[in-house]
Each structure stands twice: as C-alpha cells, then as structure tokens.
Amino acid sequence: MSDPMRIRAQAAGGNATIRVLMSHEMESGQRKDGNGKIIPAWHIQDVTASLNGKPVMTAEWGPAVSKNPFLQFTIKGAKAGDKVAITWKDNRGESRTDEAAVT
Amino acid sequence: MSCLNSQATAMMCPRGMTARIQIALTVTLFAWAGAAMAQKSSADSIAEYRTMLQDGNPADLFEAKGEDLWKQKRGPKNASLEQCDLGKGPGVVKGAWVELPRYFADTGRVQDMESRLLTCMQTLQGFNAEALAKTPFGKDEQNNVTAIATWISAESKGMTFNLSQSHVEERKMYEVGKRLFYLRGGSHDFACATCHAQDDKRIRLQDLPNLTKQPGAANGFGAWPAYRVSNGQMWGMQLRLNDCYRQQRFPYPLFGSEATIALGVYMGVNGKGGDATAPAIKR
Amino acid sequence: MHTRRETLRHSAVVAGLLASTGLFPQYAQAFDKVAFDAKTIAEAVKAMGGAAPVESKDVTITGPDIAENGAVVPLGVSTWLPNVKRVLLLVEKNPAPLVAMFNLSPDIEAIFTTRSKMGQSSDVYAVAITHDGKAFFAKKEVKVTLGGCGG
Numbered sequence: 001m002s003d004p005m006r007i008r009a010q011a012a013g014g015n016a017t018i019r020v021l022m023s024h025e026m027e028s029g030q031r032k033d034g035n036g037k038i039i040p041a042w043h044i045q046d047v048t049a050s051l052n053g054k055p056v057m058t059a060e061w062g063p064a065v066s067k068n069p070f071l072q073f074t075i076k077g078a079k080a081g082d083k084v085a086i087t088w089k090d091n092r093g094e095s096r097t098d099e100a101a102v103t
Numbered sequence: 104m105s106c107l108n109s110q111a112t113a114m115m116c117p118r119g120m121t122a123r124i125q126i127a128l129t130v131t132l133f134a135w136a137g138a139a140m141a142q143k144s145s146a147d148s149i150a151e152y153r154t155m156l157q158d159g160n161p162a163d164l165f166e167a168k169g170e171d172l173w174k175q176k177r178g179p180k181n182a183s184l185e186q187c188d189l190g191k192g193p194g195v196v197k198g199a200w201v202e203l204p205r206y207f208a209d210t211g212r213v214q215d216m217e218s219r220l221l222t223c224m225q226t227l228q229g230f231n232a233e234a235l236a237k238t239p240f241g242k243d244e245q246n247n248v249t250a251i252a253t254w255i256s257a258e259s260k261g262m263t264f265n266l267s268q269s270h271v272e273e274r275k276m277y278e279v280g281k282r283l284f285y286l287r288g289g290s291h292d293f294a295c296a297t298c299h300a301q302d303d304k305r306i307r308l309q310d311l312p313n314l315t316k317q318p319g320a321a322n323g324f325g326a327w328p329a330y331r332v333s334n335g336q337m338w339g340m341q342l343r344l345n346d347c348y349r350q351q352r353f354p355y356p357l358f359g360s361e362a363t364i365a366l367g368v369y370m371g372v373n374g375k376g377g378d379a380t381a382p383a384i385k386r
Numbered sequence: 387m388h389t390r391r392e393t394l395r396h397s398a399v400v401a402g403l404l405a406s407t408g409l410f411p412q413y414a415q416a417f418d419k420v421a422f423d424a425k426t427i428a429e430a431v432k433a434m435g436g437a438a439p440v441e442s443k444d445v446t447i448t449g450p451d452i453a454e455n456g457a458v459v460p461l462g463v464s465t466w467l468p469n470v471k472r473v474l475l476l477v478e479k480n481p482a483p484l485v486a487m488f489n490l491s492p493d494i495e496a497i498f499t500t501r502s503k504m505g506q507s508s509d510v511y512a513v514a515i516t517h518d519g520k521a522f523f524a525k526k527e528v529k530v531t532l533g534g535c536g537g
Contacts, residue, residue: 003164003167003168004164004167006163006164006167015495019158019159021159021160021161021163021164023161023164025335026503028503030481030505045417046417049494051493054493056491056493056494057488057489057491057493057494058489059486059487059488059489059498060417060418060422060486060487061485061486061487062422062482062484062485062486063422064477064480064482064484064485064486064502064503065485065486065500065501065502065503066332066335066457066458066459066500066501066502066503067161067335067457067458068161068164068330068335069500069501070159070161070460070499070500070501071498071499071500072159072498072499072500073488073494073495073497073498073499074494074495074497075493075494076492076493076494076495077493091417144451145452148450148451148452149452149454151450151451152450152452152453152454152460153454155450155460156458156460156501307531309454332455332457332458333455333457333532334457335457386454386455386532
C-alpha cells in the first residue's frame, strides 16, 4: 500500500496551479544490486488528473523521472472548492488516487 | 597610490602613464572580472538549482506520514504519541524542536529530538527503546522515527533556535560537545572541526557550514532532518552525525548516544537566534 | 452509409470514450513502450507520432544551468504553438532519452514541470508534436556534477 500523494491546488486568475508530490521509488532499471544483478525497473507509467470527475490531463512517464516525483501543471477554469484527483499507475500494475480541493 | 597595484580603472592613473601599461591594466582588470564572473556564475547556478528544488520538497511526504504516526494508536500499549513531552509540556509540538536538545527531569538527562522520541515511544506506546535504537537506519521502526522527527521539526519551521543553557547538565553537554567537535582521531586524524570550523570551506561543490558560530551553526544544524536527493532518503540529525563519523573513518556512534546529543547541544547553542529551516532538501 | 474510414474513426472515438470511463481497460491507451525504449531523440519523437523536429522559439525548455545532483533535475516544458497534441521531455545522453510525455487538452495549459534523472551533463529537449504530425523543439544544456542513474 503506497503512501499518499501531497497535492496542492491553488486558484489564481481563473486557473488552478496544481503541484503534486508522489511517493514512489521510480527505480530506473539501471542500478545493480550487491550481487551485480540489475534491479528491475519499477516506475509510474501513467498519470491522470481530473477536475470534478472530468479527466483533464494524461501523461506517460518513463523510469527517468526522479524518485518521489514532483509534477506541476495548470488546470484552466478551476476555482476554489473544485475537486482535483490525481491517479498514477505503475509498471507493476499498482495504482493510487488522491484528491484535493482547490483553495 | 601606485597605479600598478590599483584595481581601479586605468583612467584613475595620472597622465604620463604609457599606453602599454594602461592596456595591460585594462586587460588584467577584464581578466579578473571575467574570472570573478565565471566563479560567481557557478555558485549562482548552484544556488538557482537549490531554489528550484525548494518548492515540492519530498520531505513533505515524510512529514505527512510523521503527523499520522504521531496521532495513530500504536505499539503494545496501543496508544498515540499525543501526550509526548518534547520539553514544552505533554503534546506541545510547536516550537519544541528549536529548544532541543534540552534537559529532561523525568529521564534525568539531556536529550535530543530523536532520543526523546524514543523515550516517548517506550513510555507511552510500549516500544522497546533499546531495540529501536539498534534498528538500522532505513529499516522498520527507524523509518517511522525518521518520519515523526521530520514532522516535529516542520512544526518549528521558521522559528528561532533558543536552546536552554540554564541547567548544569545542559552546560556540561555543551562543553562535552565542544571537546568532541575538536577531537581528532580515526585513521585520517579528522575532527568535525577539520571541515566545519572555518568559513567558506567546501568539498567539491558542497558548501561546508562553519558550525562553531552563526550563521553556519543554525544553517547546518537547523537543516536536518533533510531529504537527500542523491539517495532519495530522509535523514535526521542522528543519521547525519552517523554518516559524518563514517566519513571521518571513526567507529559509528550508537543511535541517541551521549556523544551525538552533546554535539547537538554544541551546534544548537552556537546557532542561537538563527532560523530553523528543517525539513530541508539537500544534494 | 458509413465509409470504412468513418467507421474506424467512430470506433476510435468510442474507444476513447470508453477508455476515459476507466471501465473498459481493453480500450485504454497502451503505454508507449517503444518510445520510452528508444535510444535516440529522433526515434523517440517518431515513436510518439512526430516528424524530424525543427527548432522553434514557441517551444520552451527550462531548467538549471548546473544540477548539483543528477538524481533530481527540475525541468519544465511549455509551448505557445497551436494545435499541439503532446509535449515531450527528453534528455539526450540518458540511456533512453524520453523522460515524460504530456498529452494536451483544452482544459490545461501547455506548461509542465517535473524532475528528471540525468546520467551526465547533457542537452535537454522539449518537443511539441502537433496533431498533423509535425514536431518542434527547444533545447538547453544542463551540466550535472554527480550522475543520477546508478552511481
């Protein structure tokens, strides 16, 4: 069970700036363990965002995105009180959704 | 004033100066300026990089986890840590960190944040403090200790360091800390002071704060717990000191040992009046 | 009477709608593995549906000049171009250059910031791919003092 994301959604000028911190190893698949074996890649592949239930953003990530990823983007037409939900899905099929209200 | 020594422009030189010397001075001036600009630019670039990382510090993730753990009923006694006394009374967390390490009457000793947290986890929740201290960093309950420590420090973010030296034990620990700070040993004859007792020192591009006085003391001491991007780990002061000793080729100190607490007293008292910036983000 | 093209387009629209409900995983867009495995920028852009990228002042890549640690390099991609379908972030000298791909929609601004691992000093690219398959890029050099891939 993964740790929750930290989502900040700030309304400004008719839009909302979304800043997300996700808790994920983002193992690149380039590292080797003590025995010289490659540690398999384990990373978020898909990120989606929705505003009040409507999908507004989709992204695909490779293993080069940093550990405990940070993402910032802006949703148009969002106002205080709107609900922003962020979902990630990784290459192991695990997934997580967290929500925050626009302030 | 000799024009040959002056860094001022050649225009300040008296008339009669030959054109050749004027050109030489100008060229030197530009060379110096160029070098100075190039150096400034590197340091500026690094500063810019660090600023870019401030927003969205992954330490937030540990902070959130730590707050949950503080409030959660856990351990053999199935109790939360909400009655833990960090020095300002049971349950008072805001402002507690900037007064640690300090003397605690109930344990009869000076304690830092992490060792005090272990005391609370034992007395309130029934965990075995000794077993916790022996748990390696990054494993099991140690991760929880780190997360809670991150949150505790965040509750003092932006406040000013104000460690007490009113108790005799606190003053004693300051002196012990100072001695330890300057103690040279290990295979390389290093002391903390080797790297941290002078201004403007660095290892490669990593600045080394002068921990013997302000502003270095608060800058250095006040930044941990910190998220280290190089390994994606959250490090409390206990782990930071442990790793310092590893780098000095010393034996590792025990978690929450008197030595580590004494060093905390030394740094924290030296940092009096400085701002607490933890949890910070580090290379 | 529906032409085959109309039928296919209709299917794609339906598939897209079904995919967005999350209830029909078989219609969900597959992860673009080929693009993320591509070993060059040109291959990655091509796998993402773009032609050979042309430099453009309307595409921006932001980031530090020097990254103290290659494990975490803050990078931003943005574009003012119209008709853009997706924006890519790439690090040329990484084992596989494609870091991230952001799909654009009318509901979001074409500005994204994230953090990438960089194995060594390298040029980093923002590439905007338009709906008609053209690609436009901006690039910047980022120096790295400590590699972020494994050592």
